[in-house]
């Protein structure tokens with residue numbers, strides 16, 4: 001029996017539905033849970049705040065994609081001493097629709113650290129995660145881009161990394177026959193990216209799931225002290241004009257997979273996890289900054305895998321390097337010039353390469369409701385994180401020159417706008433450790449509803465069930481005790497998969 | 511949110527100072543050559559309220575900044591092209607974070623509209639996947 005996808009506009013009256021499990025969010029965590037549960041024959045409803053945008057409707061212009069696919073049109077920020085854009089998707093498929101498709105397994109050392117510190121061992125098993133990663137790799141076509149679609153932004157980075165004697169590799173991505181159109185952040189126009197909108201969401205629908213898109217989950221239904229569903233409201237995808245309500249009842253469980261930023265808001269509004277005082281706290285990120293290199297030969301960033309090459313050589317030092325092909329609309333704003341100088345620079349956009357460093361920052365931020373009831377994200381890197389970022393920018397600069405850059409635009413306030421030798425980056429270490437000097441973004445978020453053994457120091461148990469509300473599970477990266485230093489979606493999928501298997505086993509035993 | 515006529519004038523002047531026309535041999539199109547007013551309308555219709563309020567506040571700061579930045583008692587739109595560039599450059603290099611974020615904000619918005627136009631991309635050498643302009647750039651249909 002096939003399910004269906006229902007959206008604002010198609011409903012004029014309140015909708016009521018019932019399934020075994022209701023899932024909130026259709027991104028990496030939610031869609032994966034949907035895949036696993038429906039495979040076990042469990043009836044599922046998925047509630048997704050954002051719209052469904054079919055591949056043929058995806059556009060190459062960044063602004064239109066911001067409007068339809070990105071949360072707050074890409075304008076969500078973390079506030080601290082500096083403003084840090086906190087980037088997320090808001091559509092069927094979640095952030096996987098707009099992400100770089102990088103698939104990285106959680107390093108074993110991070111997992112061991114979680115077990116030592118928080119006692120997750122025994123229930124979450126690394127071998128189990130490895131089994132799931134293998135399966136995900138098969139199902140989501142994880143592999144490296146072929147050489148002819150890698151593109152020069154990636155091959156130049158390889159030259160820089162190898163030239164310095166560092167370890168690097170082509171990135172493993174969940175893409176089938178990548179065309180190298182470098183449009184991953186606008187949503188893959190050819191449907192090659194195996195994001196959740198192209199894979200597990202349609203699969204779950206095929207197996208009977210009902211997906212209520214443009215519907216924001218607001219309130220949990222609690223009966224007999226157990227989670228028994230969710231009440232949401234359909235919203236116009238652009239104007240947010242309210243439509244009818246949805247009452248999605250769950251016979252057995254509710255899975256919250258709304259992301260590390262939205263999940264704590266939902267938990268907070270429903271008074272879950274109060275004992276721990278940790279809902280929305282301990283927000284960790286991988287703040288990242290990009291460095292621009294100017295080359296004599298064409299780079300043509302618009303051709304190739306968006307993010308096709310990486311170096312984890314300095315992972316132990318809490319930093320990772322990646323190529324990041326930026327669409328013109330993004331990249332132009334990152335350039336230091338204005339006026340005629342900017343136009344000259346844009347005239348040679350085809351000669352620019354952009355690579356980034358992401359830092360496994362130690363800083364903790366928070367997601368709370370402010371006095372006006374709005375979601376408020378606080379985030380600032382600490383001094384140690386900034387020192388790492390400086391070192392990362394220096395290393396990127398070295399890679400750029402090693403691969404033949406004529407000039408580098410470091411993008412740091414207090415340094416020259418452009419430098420033409422490696423030595424000119426050294427003054428970065430004389431600058432104060434002030435986050436306002438850098439243009440960082442964060443797109444990997446963790447820790448706002450942390451898992452653990454006790455209700456005093458965690459929000460969910462190691463099976464990811466809320467300590468405060470039986471049958472309510474949280475399966476996104478909110479539950480990760482720390483950041484990981486690698487891109488999270490592979491781990492998010494695997495952890496959610498494991499939790500969903502646990503739910504399926506429980507239901508089978510009932 | 512709607513901008514008043516003089517605010518629109520200010521905004522256009524800032525955008526045109528950031529992305530002027532005929533400034534580069536290869537890239538002759540500037541922001542004035544794309545339907546940037548329609549883009550601004552679309553942003554003002556759809557962006558989150560906080561962003562729109564911030565944009566308006568920044569607009570006033572930049573428009574009135576020539577007095578403080580280059581000692582000229584004129585609004586930004588009344589300056590010549592060189593002076594406009596100078597004001598933006600000074601603001602962008604300010605030691606005060608909130609001040610140097612102002613030109614960046616306008617650059618971000620201007621580039622988002624401008625860079626999405628296939629005609630601009632073609633001049634730069636990009637072969638756009640969609641050769642038709644984005645929805646916001648199309649002439650509104652007449653009744």
Ligand SMILES: Cc1cc2nc3c(=O)[nH]c(=O)nc-3n(C[C@H](O)[C@H](O)[C@H](O)COP(=O)(O)OP(=O)(O)OC[C@H]3O[C@@H](n4cnc5c(N)ncnc54)[C@H](O)[C@@H]3O)c2cc1C
Nearest residue numbers: 025027028029049094095099100101102217476487488489
């Ligand atoms: C630009 C960018 C590039 C990235 N690149 C990579 C990469 O290459 N590799 C990688 O591993 N990671 C990458 N990431 C991060 C990765 O995509 C995310 O970590 C991952 O998708 C998180 O999964 P999630 O399920 O927790 O959240 P999401 O995938 O964000 O899904 C959450 C979903 O829940 C929905 N939702 C939220 N609140 C509600 C509500 N109240 N009711 C109903 N629905 C709700 C949201 O709309 C969203 O669709 C990138 C992120 C960004 C922004």
Ligand code: SF4
Nearest residue numbers: 179181182183184188
């Ligand atoms: S590079 Fe292009 S074809 Fe390849 S996954 Fe990204 S958007 Fe799709």
